[in-house]
Amino acid sequence: MEIQTKFLNILPENEKLYFAQLKGVVESVDELSSMQITQTPYHYNFRIAPSLPKYTNNIIHALTQFHNTLGLRLSFSKSIKTSGSINFKINLSD
Numbered sequence: 001m002e003i004q005t006k007f008l009n010i011l012p013e014n015e016k017l018y019f020a021q022l023k024g025v026v027e028s029v030d031e032l033s034s035m036q037i038t039q040t041p042y043h044y045n046f047r048i049a050p051s052l053p054k055y056t057n058n059i060i061h062a063l064t065q066f067h068n069t070l071g072l073r074l075s076f077s078k079s080i081k082t083s084g085s086i087n088f089k090i091n092l093s094d
Contacts, residue, residue: 001027006038018070022046025066030055042093048086059086 001023011019019037026033032051037044050056060076063086067074077087 002034004036029058043089043091
């Protein structure tokens with residue numbers, strides 16, 4: 001899995017661990033996918049591009065289960081089917 005990052009500064013250890021676990025969750029469904037992580041002052045933006053469209057629903061299901069386990073709320077983009085990629089954000093203020 002290829003991961004690209006934008007505007008990430010020095011990360012606390014718990015955020016490094018979260019990104020490693022997130023990578024594992026996505027790779028467990030589609031190891032050839034790619035992910036882009038962008039940090040803004042208020043949230044993290046994630047963009048996951050599955051290698052094949054058939055993996056999209058399975059990745060969304062795995063992401064939802066993972067974040068529910070951690071107690072984190074995801075905000076998914078509404079254009080997943082038209083864009084072919086999964087976009088979501090996690091607010092830093094929560």
